[in-house]
Amino acid sequence: MEIILSPSPNFDDRKHAVDMLVLHYTGMVTGQAAFDQLRNPEAKVSSHYLLWEDGRVDQMVAEDRRAWHAGVSSWQGDEDLNSRSIGIEIVNGGHDFPQADGTLPPYPAAQIDALIELCHPILAAHDIPQTRIVGHSDIAPLRKQDPGEHFPWVRLARAGIGIWPDTEGADVSGNGLSPGDSSANVRRMQEHLLRIGYGIDLTGTYDERTEAVVRAFQRRWLPERVNGSADTRTLRRIDAIHTLYTAD
Ligand SMILES: [Zn+2]
Incomplete structure (x- = not known):
């Protein structure tokens, strides 16, 4: 796949080897707005890759550098996840820019095909366990909703990227649990x-x-x-x- 080098000034040195992959949506009105933001020195945000709707890919930060995409976050007891992750921003308006009918804007097939093609060499190059392939909302659940419930995790899992269950799990009796319960x-x-x-x-x-x-x-x-x-x-x-x- 062709990857266009579009460097961002927003990075510094890693303090840990790469052992996570973090997927985001851009959540902006256009891909161009996200492209500009991720390269704006005043914004102080970036990602290693930006993936457009048509499958084009920009690389903004080298994989051996620490891009600034995760913010305050944690996973499996680790923090400073920027130091140990590759971050991919996927162009999608998400919850802030829904479609005219109020539904979330779908991820085009060409974009997801390209994402799978982009992820495979990343997973081959780094020691990233399947349990450490996450969405931004997984690592910052109080702050973030991306890549959103419309993101096709099941398709990625079928391509070997992340875990999807093929069984329903053990039976659970009772009525479930609700906010406010203590037990x-x-x-x-x-x-x-x-x-x-x-x-x-x-x-x-x-x-x-x-x-x-x-x-x-x-x-x-x-x-x-x-x-x-x-x-x-x-x-x-x-x-x-x-x-x-x-x-x-
Ligand atoms: Zn994000």
């Missing part, structure tokens, strides 16, 4: 989400952070149900992902 079951759910990688406190109470993390989990693995409430289907899916993530 041993809430704590158990929090433990599962923590072991998957989410930054969550084991309070035993379905607090604001827990609700944000459940919503982030749903955006990634139950995109038809992004409401922050853990019904039995959500709990089963959390169980399935927890099992896959802790299998090794």
Whole structure:
């Protein structure tokens, strides 16, 4: 694939080897607006790659440098994720720029084909476990919604990029869990989400952070149900992902 070099001044030195891949949407009105922002020294943001709707790719920061895309974030106990990740910004208006009918703007097939083609050599060049391929909303659930519930994670997983469950997970009895609940079951759910990688406190109470993390989990693995409430289907899916993530 052809990659156009379009350097950004917004980078510095890594403090850790690459062991994560972080996917974003740009969330701006046009790809050009994102392109300009990611190269503006005053904006102090960047990513390694910018992927346009038609599959064109700009490289803005060398992979051995630390691009500034993740912000305050955590995954599997790690922070300063910019130091240890490759960041890809995918041109898509996202939640801030929906379509005329209010739905999220779809990712074109040509763009996702190119994303898969871009990710394969990145995963070959670096030691990035499948459990450390994340969306921005996974690592900053209180702040971020990208790449959004309209992002085709299942297609990526079929191409070997990230994990998607092929079973529903263990049966869960009862009515599920809701914001405000306090119980041993809430704590158990929090433990599962923590072991998957989410930054969550084991309070035993379905607090604001827990609700944000459940919503982030749903955006990634139950995109038809992004409401922050853990019904039995959500709990089963959390169980399935927890099992896959802790299998090794
Ligand atoms: Zn982002």
